[in-house]
Amino acid sequence: MYKITDYVSWVGKTDWELPRFHGDEYSIFKGSSYNAYLIQDEKTVLIDTVWKPYAAEFIEKLKSVIDLKSIDYIISNHAEVDHSGALPELLAEIPGTPVYCTKAGIANLKGHYHEDWNFVEVKTGDELDIGKHKLKFIEARMLHWPDTMFTYMTGENILFSNDAFGQHFASELMYNDKVDRAGLYHEAIKYYANILTPFSKLVKRKIEEVLSFNLPVDMICPSHGIIWRDNPAQIVEKYLEWSDGYSENQVTIFYDTMWNATRRMAETIAEGILSVNPDITVKLFNSSKQDKNEIITEVFKSKLILVGSSTINKGILSSAAAILEMIKGLGFTGKKAAAFGSYGWSGESVGLINEELKRAGFALINDGIRVLWQPDNDALNRCFDFGADAAKSI
Numbered sequence: 001m002y003k004i005t006d007y008v009s010w011v012g013k014t015d016w017e018l019p020r021f022h023g024d025e026y027s028i029f030k031g032s033s034y035n036a037y038l039i040q041d042e043k044t045v046l047i048d049t050v051w052k053p054y055a056a057e058f059i060e061k062l063k064s065v066i067d068l069k070s071i072d073y074i075i076s077n078h079a080e081v082d083h084s085g086a087l088p089e090l091l092a093e094i095p096g097t098p099v100y101c102t103k104a105g106i107a108n109l110k111g112h113y114h115e116d117w118n119f120v121e122v123k124t125g126d127e128l129d130i131g132k133h134k135l136k137f138i139e140a141r142m143l144h145w146p147d148t149m150f151t152y153m154t155g156e157n158i159l160f161s162n163d164a165f166g167q168h169f170a171s172e173l174m175y176n177d178k179v180d181r182a183g184l185y186h187e188a189i190k191y192y193a194n195i196l197t198p199f200s201k202l203v204k205r206k207i208e209e210v211l212s213f214n215l216p217v218d219m220i221c222p223s224h225g226i227i228w229r230d231n232p233a234q235i236v237e238k239y240l241e242w243s244d245g246y247s248e249n250q251v252t253i254f255y256d257t258m259w260n261a262t263r264r265m266a267e268t269i270a271e272g273i274l275s276v277n278p279d280i281t282v283k284l285f286n287s288s289k290q291d292k293n294e295i296i297t298e299v300f301k302s303k304l305i306l307v308g309s310s311t312i313n314k315g316i317l318s319s320a321a322a323i324l325e326m327i328k329g330l331g332f333t334g335k336k337a338a339a340f341g342s343y344g345w346s347g348e349s350v351g352l353i354n355e356e357l358k359r360a361g362f363a364l365i366n367d368g369i370r371v372l373w374q375p376d377n378d379a380l381n382r383c384f385d386f387g388a389d390a391a392k393s394i
């Protein structure tokens with residue numbers, strides 16, 4: 001337990017070992033945490049719990065600081081199992097304790113655990129008086145599940161934002177003013193790019209709605225990672241930027257290659273881009289060798305992406321195809337793209353990549369470039385010019 005203020009303590013679990021999240025869909029390199037918070041006012045309130053594998057440890061630690069029977073209310077800001085996972089064991093010890101959540105939260109918790117707990121449905125504007133403070137509930141539908149809500153604590157001016165503003169970043173330093181800023185922002189933008197991008201319109205609208213309430217916010221306590229206590233508005237401003245067709249002056253090239261022909265194309269295309277504008281950040285990734293979520297993060301930052309694959313069995317190499325599938329679901333907006341690839345005879349890959357990019361909402365800048373077998377000097381010159389033209393398109 002770590003005291004955050006006189007009334008609020010962190011009672012979550014830091015998961016230093018977590019390698020993947022959402023099954024295999026999200027890579028974790030800096031660990032994560034499941035942040036649960038205990039409020040001790042005239043009433044005792046628990047906000048969220050931890051992932052199920054840590055339920056017993058969570059409850060044991062909670063028991064070492066309070067009598068579980070003293071918990072008056074449980075707030076479930078979000079039903080996903082990384083935050084609700086300890087509810088079954090906890091409520092087995094304190095049956096009947098009210099669980100405050102949204103209507104969708106009730107449905108989702110019932111769907112996960114098939115228990116008819118003492119649910120209390122709340123909506124935006126509802127309040128819970130806990131003594132010297134009040135808790136105000138704000139529905140945050142699709143940030144990132146239908147059930148998600150925020151809880152705001154008056155007096156302490158804390159926004160418990162659940163997944164929003166979170167990061168998969170484990171640190172005993174707890175607070176944004178104590179950890180490495182670049183590392184923190186990398187994890188925050190990776191989280192946004194890979195999890196929240198599909199809901200960007202709703203993110204923008206929700207933040208504008210919350211800002212219209214004019215609630216003072218001294219601290220944002222998300223359900224993963226670091227707490228924003230130094231100028232918490234900074235991450236809100238970042239979310240407003242990220243949710244509004246965000247891009248930097250960057251081109252990302254990702255490709256897969258069988259015998260290096262497509263790799264040589266990629267590298268020459270990059271040289272062509274930089275020949276036109278050396279200030280553009282150009283990043284190259286072999287999608288079979290590098291992490292897909294990191295590549296997605298770089299795609300999110302880019303004005304233009306170039307996607308390459310050799311043709312195999314009339315198709316695209318599987319690592320490039322997997323990232324194209326992810327991109328399609330994420331719904332990036334306002335980005336341009338083009339395809340490239342080597343082939344030996346049939347040469348379908350470029351056409352197929354074009355189709356995938358169009359389906360993903362990217363504006364194609366041309367029909368792409370193909371090279372038969374290994375590129376000779378003429379082919380490399382064509383790739384260089386392709387890169388130069390790509391640079392001029394942004």
Ligand code: FEO
Nearest residue numbers: 078080082163223
């Ligand atoms: Fe961290 Fe959507 O759960």
